[in-house]
Amino acid sequence: MKCLFSILVIIGNSNVLLANNDNCRENDLNALMVRLRVLRTEFADLKIKHEELINRIDLINDTQVVLKETNDNQETELRKHREEINNASSEIKLINIKNTKQEKELIELRKQINKTSSDINTENRKQDTELTKLRTEIDALKGEKVVAFTGTTPKAGTSSTSMSFTTVITNEGNAFDTSTGKFTCPVSGLYYFSLHIIKKRTNPPAVPVDRAGCFINLNGLSKVRAHIDPYAYTTDIGSYGVSTSVYLNLKVRDVVTIENCYGTIPDTVDSWTSFSGYLERQV
Known part of the structure; x- marks a missing residue:
């Protein structure tokens, strides 16, 4: 048996207007009412889920903003670190240049020290010779001497x-x-x-x-x-x-x-x- 229904559901006021013709049975009407209540329950659940999704989207947006700020800060820090690395590289180059100069000066100083040591050794040998001669003279003077x-x-x-x-x-x-x-x-x-x-x-x-x-x-x-x-x-x-x-x-x-x-x-x-x-x- 066919029943013609015209159903108007107003979500805002949660009103349902049911119209039926004289040919519908009471059981069909009850079935429709049960179905309507189920739909209303499902709608309420969907609304809750919708609100949860909205909240999750807002949270995701807020997280994206925070992540963007964090990313911007990290990029700023990264640029700063890069500048520090570049400055450090320049300083290292200057230090390497100074080290090279100091190494040359050290080599020259070592040459001078070696020359001075050689001169000192030569002078020491000369003094040793003079000392030996003086000791010989002193030994010769140990006998009776007239002064x-x-x-x-x-x-x-x-x-x-x-x-x-x-x-x-x-x-x-x-x-x-x-x-x-x-x-x-x-x-x-x-x-x-x-x-x-x-x-x-x-x-x-x-x-x-x-x-x-x-x-x-x-x-x-x-x-x-x-x-x-x-x-x-x-x-x-x-x-x-x-x-x-x-x-x-x-x-x-x-x-x-x-x-x-x-x-x-x-x-x-x-x-x-x-x-x-x-x-x-x-x-």
């Missing part, structure tokens, strides 16, 4: 703070140097030194005191002093003298000189002024 000297006539034109002599009366062992006034010890031992200064008075006396003096020095250090400070009388225009002496224990190459003189400029010191010394006992 004695006397110098006179202070050198004209020298400073009054130091005294040298131009005349050598005795110079056994050749240890006294007239050009410098230095006695250089050739062999260790006990030495005796004496200094005698003869000073000319001023003419006429310009001051009431006419003094003179010197020190006997060992290696630059004063040991004994010869000193005189007499009164100069206008009627006494002569000369006067002062002496000193000392025993010194000397080692090889010790130096004895006459130093720190005052009032003894050669023009006013008599030529008979003398400096003497001798080896009394070898050690």
Whole structure:
């Protein structure tokens, strides 16, 4: 049996208008109502699923935005890292250039060091030879040796703070140097030194005191002093003298000189002024 139905479903108001003709049976109407309720339930489920899909799409869109921002940030960081890598590469190139230059300088420095080492070795060998010669000379000097000297006539034109002599009366062992006034010890031992200064008075006396003096020095250090400070009388225009002496224990190459003189400029010191010394006992 055929039934004609006209169904209008309004989703917004959830109203269903059913119209049937007089030829439809009540059972068919009930079946349609059941079917309608099923459809309404399925529609509600579809609506929920639709909303879920919308939410999921929104979430996906939000995720895409975040991912895009993250990707943009990563690209920015990547560009930054690339720039840093490029800068680092430039710095590495500069460092390599500097290293190359430093390596060349190091090679040159090593050459200089090798040359210096060679020069030092040569000088050491030379000094060893001189030392061997000196030891031989020292061994030869260990026997009894005569060392004695006397110098006179202070050198004209020298400073009054130091005294040298131009005349050598005795110079056994050749240890006294007239050009410098230095006695250089050739062999260790006990030495005796004496200094005698003869000073000319001023003419006429310009001051009431006419003094003179010197020190006997060992290696630059004063040991004994010869000193005189007499009164100069206008009627006494002569000369006067002062002496000193000392025993010194000397080692090889010790130096004895006459130093720190005052009032003894050669023009006013008599030529008979003398400096003497001798080896009394070898050690």
